[in-house]
Amino acid sequence: MSLFRLDASILPGTSSSAELADLVEAEWTAAHPGAPVTRRHLGTNPLPSDAWPLAHTGNLTPEPERTPAQREAMALAGTLVAELEAAEAVLLAVPLYNFGVSQHFKAWVDLIIAGAPVGSPVLKDKPTILTTVRGGGYAPGTPREGWDHSTPYLRRILADVWQGDLVIVERELTLAGVSPAMAHLKDLADDLHAKALDAAREAGRQLAAK
Numbered sequence: 109m110s111l112f113r114l115d116a117s118i119l120p121g122t123s124s125s126a127e128l129a130d131l132v133e134a135e136w137t138a139a140h141p142g143a144p145v146t147r148r149h150l151g152t153n154p155l156p157s158d159a160w161p162l163a164h165t166g167n168l169t170p171e172p173e174r175t176p177a178q179r180e181a182m183a184l185a186g187t188l189v190a191e192l193e194a195a196e197a198v199l200l201a202v203p204l205y206n207f208g209v210s211q212h213f214k215a216w217v218d219l220i221i222a223g224a225p226v227g228s229p230v231l232k233d234k235p236t237i238l239t240t241v242r243g244g245g246y247a248p249g250t251p252r253e254g255w256d257h258s259t260p261y262l263r264r265i266l267a268d269v270w271q272g273d274l275v276i277v278e279r280e281l282t283l284a285g286v287s288p289a290m291a292h293l294k295d296l297a298d299d300l301h302a303k304a305l306d307a308a309r310e311a312g313r314q315l316a317a318k
Contacts, residue, residue, distance in 0.1 A: 109140045112195035116202045116213040118151045124282045128239035128308040129201035132277070135312025136197065146191055154212040155219060159184055163222040185223025188216065189230060197235045197315055198272065200262075204242040208257040217265055231272030235318040237311050238262055238276045241304075243283035245293070273318075275311050279304035 113133060117123035133145070158177075163185040166178030174182075192198065202213055209217075224230050246256040259278070267274040284290040284297035 109143045109197065110195050111136055111140075111143065111145045111197045111199060112191055113145060113147050113199040114201070114216070115147075115149045116151055116200075116210060116216075118205075118210070118212075120149065120152055123151075123201070123203070124241040124279060125201035125203045125239050128241070128277050128279065128304055129199055129237075131305060131308040132199055132237050132239065132312035132315060135309055136199075136316045139313075139316030146195060148188075148191065148216075150210075150212045150216055155184070155215045156181075157211075157215065160215055160218040160222060163219055167222060181219075182223070185219040187223075188219050189223040192220065192230050192234075195234070197237075197318070198231060199237045199239075199315075200266070201239045202258070202262060203240060204256060204258045207255050209261055220270075229269070229271035231266060231270040234272050235315050236266055236272035236274045237315055238266060238274060239278075239308060240276065241279045241282050243281070243287075244290075245280050247280065275314065277304060277307045277311050 111133070113129065115123070115126055115129065117125055120126065137143070137145070159181045162175075162178050162181035166174050166182045169178060202209070220230060240259055240262065242256060244252060246252050246254070259276070263274065263276065266272045280300055281290065281293055281297035282301075284293045290297075
């Protein structure tokens with residue numbers, strides 16, 4: 109059994125998405141001691157910003173005419189695909205940034221798509237856990253309902269396009285403890301935090317059992 113873990117927080121020392129992913133991984137590791145874990149951290153080691161267009165245009169260029177930069181980007185894309193394909197379980201920790209998906213995570217997705225055969229379901233039936241967090245509140249009935257443009261995209265890519273066996277662990281109001289404007293939401297935030305921790309442990313146990 110092998111696990112691929114990807115983190116995307118730009119604040120790894122205080123990452124709420126990593127906190128949840130750590131609990132998932134701990135449950136998985138307890139059930140599979142000594143099993144390999146492949147890690148990639150896009151927040152501390154981002155992919156080159158020009159890699160996707162180079163890989164994409166390289167795919168459209170006859171092999172003898174590809175530039176060295178295109179070949180390098182295509183090789184990187186192939187490496188990223190191989191990391192997913194080699195894993196038997198996948199864990200992704202991806203926070204919401206500015207109401208959407210961060211550019212460094214989007215670059216990873218685009219490179220996976222460029223490196224795999226067209227339309228390839230690279231996670232087909234593979235157990236996949238996504239831990240995602242949001243600083244504010246976007247639940248139905250809140251003033252910013254519908255402003256979360258990250259989670260629906262992640263679900264579309266991971267479950268619908270890549271066909272992973274997806275479980276999502278979510279947490280909202282992560283900024284309630286540090287933002288004065290959200291101080292009145294701290295009790296609710298604490299409750300959501302506790303529920304997210306429990307959900308992460310349960311997701312880890314389910315992942316370990318698959």
